[in-house]
Amino acid sequence: MRVAFVSMTTTRHRDTEGTRRLERVAHQLADRGHDVTVYCAAWWDEYDDQRTIDGVTYHGVTVSPARTSFAARLPVLLARHRPDVIHVAPRPPAAVFGASTGGTLARASLIVEWYGDEGLADSRTVTQSLREAAAVITPSELVRTQVRERGIDDGRTEQIPNGIDLSLVQSVDPAEPVEVAFAHRLDESANVDSLLLALAELRDRDWSATIVGDGPLRDDYERQATDLRIDDRITFVGEVSREERVAIYRGAHTFVHTAYREYFATELLWALGAGSVGIVEYQANSSAHELIENHHRSFRVTDPQELADAIVESGSLERWSFDDSFASYDHAAVVDAYLDVYRDVIAAHGLF
Known part of the structure; x- marks a missing residue:
């Protein structure tokens, strides 16, 4: 054609x-x-x-x-x-x-x-x-x-x-296991605040988190993690390659999406294909919730407290590193x- x-x-x-x-x-x-x-x-x-x-x-x-x-x-x-x-x-x-x-x-x-x-x-x-x-x-x-x-x-x-490239997902070795992964440009729409507040609610539990992405608010988010006394368990890795992102998602138990604006939640899709449990904080101008509407390994929340509860509940689900139910997105x-x-x-x- x-x-x-x-x-x-x-x-x-x-x-x-x-x-x-x-x-x-x-x-x-x-x-x-x-x-x-x-x-x-x-x-x-x-x-x-x-x-x-x-x-x-x-x-x-x-x-x-x-x-x-x-x-x-x-x-x-x-x-x-x-x-x-x-x-x-x-x-x-x-x-x-x-x-x-x-x-x-x-x-x-x-x-x-x-x-x-x-x-x-x-x-x-x-x-x-x-x-x-x-x-x-x-x-x-x-x-x-x-x-x-x-x-x-x-x-x-x-x-x-x-x-997404599911063959790439299968070919990349998982990174070091973490409980929570997050990925977005760290700007005014990222809403990392919700994730940090949720993790602060869980500071008495054993967890680790990786935040992928860079942007104008990165220093502010790192400072907020320090103020909440959870910075020792959060790694800000900055902007990394697609292969490194996939490795992080394959090693993560849960992927959290909180952004205010998302025309299509591509990073969430990569994470779901890599087996992460999906947790989406509903936002009126984000389409992220559409990806998990019929996905049983997922949670939809509306505030940091519900997000914290979902992170805890997701721990009862088996850890996966690949999910072939997303083949239609290849x-x-x-x-x-x-x-x-x-x-x-x-x-x-x-x-x-």
């Missing part, structure tokens, strides 16, 4: 979870043998308007992010390329309109990838741009609901989760889900 991705900014311009996800899908499709081109603003210094990286062709529509000229040049480029499907990032909306016109000329279906972190206002222009798509893909029910609230029919939304299954959406919209619109 010939797939054209349209994303004015790439991770070289604006490194966000949504941008990383779109590029990851592009490369996974290329690995499957599909013809993949990403239409973007060039980030390279050479005069060539194209470069190929790991089987994916990046076509520089403009020499830098410039929404008006980027959108104006898209239709002709897409018409010449004649892809089977066009998969576009929603920022800026002008690029969606340009991709839609190109899709009409190329007789290609248009799909919008809405991750939730695009930072777009709730405007008529944004809503209209979403209506150009045959399908809008979101990572979670939380984000899917937000898209529906913008006036998009339920039948034109699709939910596809982020994926990267291969997620790519299959994208291909199913592509085929469905192509068939529904009778373009081929």
Whole structure:
């Protein structure tokens, strides 16, 4: 299948979870043998308007992010390329309109990838741009609901989760056993406070914890652990590799998620696949609870006291280092889900 991705900014311009996800899908499709081109603003210094990286062709529509000229040049480029499907990032909306016109000329279906972190206002222009798509893909029910609230029919939304590499999980040796693991960028949305207060309630019990991640509030959280007199049992490991994270999750009995905002709880998913018991503190702007709704090795809590109780109760569950019930989240299954959406919209619109 010939797939054209349209994303004015790439991770070289604006490194966000949504941008990383779109590029990851592009490369996974290329690995499957599909013809993949990403239409973007060039980030390279050479005069060539194209470069190929790991089987994916990046076509520089403009020499830098410039929404008006980027959108104006898209239709002709897409018409010449004649892809089977066009998969576009929603920022800026002008690029969606340009991709839609190109899709009409190329007789290609248009799909919008809405991750939730695009930072777009709730405007008529944004809503209209979403209506150009045959399908809008979101990572979670939380984000899917937000898209529906913008006036998009339920039948034109699709939910596809982020994926994990279960073969990697099985290949990494577990790290030193700990009772509790936590992973998130240590910023204002991390809400590590809830975890620290819960652990302080358990200071008379035998436990250890590992906190993964770095960020502007790391010093504050380390200071808070000291003030609560539990710093000797908590290890802040900072930013570590994916392999090191998986090793920590495989060695942990429980993984705790407390963040205020999460479009998709990817680290929680890795931990669940690595066998950790999941404990999620419910937050209105987080989708984390969706991953444990039907998972028996999990707890949903609403405050630090309930979190402390859940940590104690989780101790009665067997320690695992792998959980094959999350096979549907493997990267291969997620790519299959994208291909199913592509085929469905192509068939529904009778373009081929």
